[in-house]
Amino acid sequence: MKRDNPLLPYLATLDEVVDLTPDVKLFRIELNDPEVRESFDYQPGQFVFVSAFGTGESPFGLTSVGYRKGPLEVAVRRVGTVTGSLHDLEPGAIVGVRGPFGNHFPLDEFKGKDLFIIGGGIGFAPLRPVITSILDHREDYGELTILNGARTPSDLVFAPEFDSWAAAPRTKLELTVDAGDESWTGRVALIPRVVAELGFSPENAIAVICGPPIMIHFTLIELKKLGFADSQIVTTLEGKMKCGLGKCARCNVGEKYICRDGPVFTMEQISQLIEQF
Ligand SMILES: Cc1cc2nc3c(=O)[nH]c(=O)nc-3n(C[C@H](O)[C@H](O)[C@H](O)COP(=O)(O)OP(=O)(O)OC[C@H]3O[C@@H](n4cnc5c(N)ncnc54)[C@H](O)[C@@H]3O)c2cc1C
Ligand code: FES
Incomplete structure (x- = not known):
């Protein structure tokens, strides 16, 4: 189900939070609306923005697979403001999810x-x-x-x-x-x-x-x-991102936007982008 305004996040609930390493947590996230949950399809390599309400949102690669239809999973390393707020949340907390965005591994x-x-x-x-x-x-x-x-x-x-x-x-x-x-x-x-x-x-x-x-x-x-x-x-590729939609020009490499044309590229494509500079 596509949102009319793709900048508005879907509401979702943290089902489970698992410590993967001292500074990485795996978040299992269930989309609240059953219709959205059912239609939310994605491929390996795509990413979502997850928001910690009151703090902000950040992009994370989806680490689950869409065809299993389970909760969305992201592994988040604590590096700053948003990732810190996400790490402080307990299971049951409400977060926002925008996406899925980007291309995928072929x-x-x-x-x-x-x-x-x-x-x-x-x-x-x-x-x-x-x-x-x-x-x-x-x-x-x-x-x-x-x-x-x-x-x-x-x-x-x-x-x-x-x-x-x-x-x-x-x-x-x-x-x-x-x-x-x-x-x-x-x-x-x-x-x-x-x-x-x-x-x-x-x-x-x-x-x-x-x-x-x-x-x-x-x-x-x-x-x-x-x-x-x-x-x-x-x-x-990673890059600074704001919209995830190819609109804000925060994430461009040459004429490509990492959020829309990537994040998955072959080295051949990256070499061509570098040559354009
Ligand atoms: C397409 C894409 C997919 C991503 N997938 C993942 C993922 O699966 N898991 C994940 O943990 N992160 C992932 N990231 C990176 C993640 O988005 C950032 O770590 C996050 O936005 C940082 O937000 P913050 O508010 O916590 O940090 P900020 O408060 O913005 O930054 C705090 C400090 O941390 C530094 N910093 C920011 N990002 C990183 C970083 N990645 N590594 C080290 N230092 C950093 C900043 O330079 C700054 O000094 C991905 C990014 C992109 C673009
Ligand atoms: S994040 Fe806005 S154009 Fe890529």
Whole structure:
């Protein structure tokens, strides 16, 4: 159901709040109006604005999948005013939701290909629905390698799902941290180094990456060394956003608006945008 005024949020209720890491919470959000709930459809990669009333609203990638028709899920890292207010809310609180906005990961184009999903820190949030979709339709895709990295072991997001990801058919889960602790027996290395070590083949493959700009920069260098072409690398961009509708020009990169034309782009598209400057 489309709103007459897309700047007005739908009212929604926080069903559940789960601590994912010391500074990231998963919010399960139920839209209040049953008609809106039923018609609210979205794809992996799309985002919503969530408002903490009295404070403001911020964009967050949807980390649930629309076809399961469950509550909307967003993983929110506490960094400032709005995210701080959201973190202070308890289950049962009323929030606002605008969206869904943006384009989505081209999962149809991924079919039949090997996939290398690389996420750093909270950047892993928009990748979770990609993984869920692939695992729910496992026979449609080739080999799946998931690389999830974070600063420390307790900063790895979606830990409760690691066992089921690692046990899925033709799926490898690789975890890495910048710095371990006394209980960590896994890998200690920055994501770009792990990409180089894994030596993933670019043949009939797609790499999907999301994370802090510095991680993306150095991961791209390693993917290029492995032979990945720009058209085989997909990422999501973040930017300052106000409307989410391609109207306010807060989020433009060249002639494109991240909110409307993105946030999902191939590196080929990003290179073309940079050339336009
Ligand atoms: C399309 C899109 C999808 C996004 N998806 C997610 C998501 O799934 N989960 C999530 O947690 N965030 C996500 N973000 C980022 C999120 O929107 C911002 O973190 C949020 O708007 C910050 O609002 P605030 O009022 O809490 O911070 P502000 O009060 O505006 O900022 C406070 C301070 O934090 C800094 N800051 C702002 N954003 C970030 C950031 N992302 N990382 C580190 N420092 C920051 C600011 O520079 C400032 O110094 C997404 C952003 C976009 C554009
Ligand atoms: S947020 Fe307004 S144009 Fe993108």
